[in-house]
Amino acid sequence: MVLEQLSGIWANFLHLFDSIPEDNIAISVYVLGTVLILWCWYSIAKRLPSPLGGITWIILFAIIATPTISEGPNSEVAPAIFGLLFGVLTKDSPLIWSNLALIVFVIGVGLIVGFCWSKYTANKSTKQSTVAKNISPL
Structure with missing residues (x-):
């Protein structure tokens, strides 16, 4: 009786998803999963040495979150890592290089932004310490 x-x-709960398009559910699960994985890795990466933690986070972000367009008649947005793996399995060189180029591009942009951010925060902390010394009555 309880099982019925x-x-x-459960059937009524699953019936709620029938009104939502499959593409929206897939993208929502992908985005939430990516955010969850990156948040978990952040808790590990902040314990690593300063540049290494940030670099590994950027590489993981690029591997998981770099989008591409999948092949075939019903092509959709997909992670580039899946296109890269599919290209390796089918030995399709253009597919391999295009997806690898996207991932490396995102890594490069992330490293440049990370470098600029680290310089900004270092400069900001230097200015704050200089202001604190000038205000100090001693």
Whole structure:
């Protein structure tokens, strides 16, 4: 009796997803999964030495979150790593190089932004310490 009630509740819950397009569900799960993985890796990376933690986070971000367009009649947005793996399995060199180029481009942009951000924060902390010394009555 309880099992029948639970199966009815489960069927009604799943019926809610019938009104939502599959593409929206897939993209939502992909984005939320990416955010969850990157958040978990951030908790590990902040314990690593300063440049290494940031670099590994950028590389993981590029591998997981770099988008590309999948091949075929019903092509959609997909992670570039899947296109890269599919290209390796099918030995399709243009597919391999195009997806690898996208991932390396995102890594490069991330490293440049990370470098600029580290210089900005270092410069900001230097200015704050200089202002604190000038205000100090001693």
